[in-house]
Amino acid sequence: MFEYKILKRSKVSKARIGVFSTPHGEIETPVFMPVGTVGAVKTMSPADLKGVGATIILANTYHLYLRPGDETISKLGYLHGFERWDYPILTDSGGYQIFSLSAKGRQSEEDLERLVPVSERGVEFRSHLDGSKHFITPEKAIAIQENLGADIIMALDVCLPSGLSKQKVRSSVQRTHRWLKRSIVAKKKKNQVLFPICQGGIFRELREESARFINNLDLPGNAIGGVSVGEGKKDIYAVASWCADILSEKKPRYLMGIGYPEDIVEVVRRGIDMFDCVLPTRLARHGVAWIKTNRSARRLKPLDYGYESKDLLKSKSRSSEKPLDISCDCYTCKNRFSLSYISHLIREREPLGIHLLTIHNLRFVFRLIEDIKSSIRAGKY
Amino acid sequence: MFEYKILKRSKVSKARIGVFSTPHGEIETPVFMPVGTVGAVKTMSPADLKGVGATIILANTYHLYLRPGDETISKLGYLHGFERWDYPILTDSGGYQIFSLSAKGRQSEEDLERLVPVSERGVEFRSHLDGSKHFITPEKAIAIQENLGADIIMALDVCLPSGLSKQKVRSSVQRTHRWLKRSIVAKKKKNQVLFPICQGGIFRELREESARFINNLDLPGNAIGGVSVGEGKKDIYAVASWCADILSEKKPRYLMGIGYPEDIVEVVRRGIDMFDCVLPTRLARHGVAWIKTNRSARRLKPLDYGYESKDLLKSKSRSSEKPLDISCDCYTCKNRFSLSYISHLIREREPLGIHLLTIHNLRFVFRLIEDIKSSIRAGKY
DSSP: OOOEEEEEEOSSSSOEEEEEEETTEEEEESEEEEEETTSSSTTOOHHHHHHHTOSOEEEOHHHHHHTTOHHHHHHTTHHHHHHTOOSOEEEOOSHHHHHHHHTTTOOSHHHHHHHSOBOSSOEEEEOTTTOOEEEEOHHHHHHHHHHHTOSEEEOOOOOOOSSOOHHHHHHHHHHHHHHHHHHHHHOOOSSOEEEOEEOOTTOHHHHHHHHHHHHHTTOSOEEEOSOSSSOOHHHHHHHHHHHHHHSOTTSOEEETTOOOHHHHHHHHHTTOOEEEESHHHHHHHTTEEEEEESTTHHHHTTSOOEEEEEETTSHHHHTOOOBSOTTOOSHHHHTTOBHHHHHHHHHTTOHHHHHHHHHHHHHHHHHHHHHHHHHHHTTOO | OOOEEEEEEOSSSSOEEEEEEETTEEEEESEEEEEETTSSSTTOOHHHHHHHTOSOEEEOHHHHHHTTOHHHHHHTTHHHHHHTOOSOEEEOOSHHHHHHHHTTTOOSHHHHHHHSOBOSSOEEEEOTTTOOEEEEOHHHHHHHHHHHTOSEEEOOOOOOOSSOOHHHHHHHHHHHHHHHHHHHHHOOOSSSEEEOEEOOTTOHHHHHHHHHHHHHTTOSOEEEOSOSSSOOHHHHHHHHHHHHHHSOTTSOEEETTOOOHHHHHHHHHTTOOEEEESHHHHHHHTTEEEEEESTTHHHHTTSOOEEEEEETTSHHHHTOOOBSOTTOOSHHHHTTOBHHHHHHHHHTTOHHHHHHHHHHHHHHHHHHHHHHHHHHHTTOO
């Protein structure tokens, strides 16, 4: 259990195909994990998710802890029983949401410290739902995730916004490392694995220190956090490279909160195996479709993966009889639902519109990953 | 085309099983038509609809005329092409929505006349979306429905609220009849059939007059309108009986806007073949599930169709691991999504919750109809 086997390596990059085994089945990597924030990937049933190619989903600890509560979920058959999803699940620690949702509207470092007071013991935050006060320690984050029962759980980390001083980042990385040790001690259950998270902002020295630290813990997988908090793409790719070069190649490497199609292409090349992102589902809610083109193929060779973000609420789409992408094999495209129809439904706030677009956007990402794998198999990626 | 064949008659009531043929396939009656207001049955894809047993859907002319517009839909392959639904479709005339949505908040008969001015030529109304003024004539209602391209279209009628004087109802019935004649003259397309609508409130004399009038027009099917505007159940059943007894038994009889499970049971017994209702989908949005029980079996013998309306937002449901109904064969029940899970999703406004409940409620109605048919086949209904 929780073994990682590498099946194939690219000859020209650090990309590889691997298989990670969990109590709920094997995950082939590179893998994209759709995000199910409140207990479902928006509008998608388990059958829909399997239909687009999902093999593992991510659930947000922060949201589920607040509602309906981790103890409730534990009683209802853990997350797998609750959501009726029998493939693997990963839960985040809640850290990212605590810092981003609770500190909304902050103007300065002082604001952040006031809104989300962090001490050595843990972090205090107010629920974004009702303003109620909560205190989460590394041990509590583990206990909550043991109640949720995902296959892969994450250690609580200090998730700072971008733009802070190296000294500030260094001390929070060191705290993250101490929390990590406490998390390992706190963890009791054998049917879950804990992934540690590398932090360090965009400082190479700190990232490498952190990567070495978590690598030495010899846990079954390693994660890289703090890259989806406002950094530019070049910084994200650099951080991915620095960390992946240090993190054991015998274990899956998970880059959290990534990403755009071009980001996926770039980070897999740098040795990343797992990623999650709300973009395909969030963009669908806003009427935006990812559509494959070959226009920008040059940049992405040999993958040939140009794409555009089509805004279906714009007038051009509203009168178009065309499907999203005739080359796509998703339910929405195969059945030729038109741009105009989906656009109409989204304008009318009819959930079927979001659903048809979510199916397509997720399938787009899973097809991208299939293409990446073919390229790796051919040794050309 | 548009032929109605009766396959089986009950020996103990006016219930029968028939088949109505349309350009998009045959419909076996009794049939329930889910309502797709803005171009989709809420949250349901065509595959989902076929999965629960739908063979024909209803689309609302009023909503589609306002947005995206009937001419737009005509250009995009009519409703069948637009919605990617290849089974039969019925459109209403828009009359019901014009009177109910435009006259919201009215206090008196004078208010109604001011808000929805009806003249011999047609009816003026303001869009519930943006307040824009529109004028619909019987001819215009036909032209719009020819643009929409449903298999079955309805004549524009004067849809008054309940509680009006017999004299008032009589004059509006007479106007409805004159409009009907104009509708027949206006209709051009051969691949659609027009159903006339019997009106007359709860006045037996007026209903019988109206039923005789529309019956004499010898159109391929007949409808009974104005029963879902606030009348009590006994009145609805009485109106169904009076009209069904007069309307030719060689043609399908469509009772508009019905209904609750017990209403379906009662009106089929009185010779009704077709009905539509927003209840299964609307209740789902409000967290209410129709669940089969045998408790009130006595009343519904020999169908044995007791049911309860379970409010999933109540605390008892919130902690229940049980599925909606273990005897149900819908996706939601077969996969054992729990009361607590669906309840959680609906509270979180996650569309998957509404979707899972809509699937169940619609399947509940289609199973009811399957049971009714078995009972008719056994000659016992």
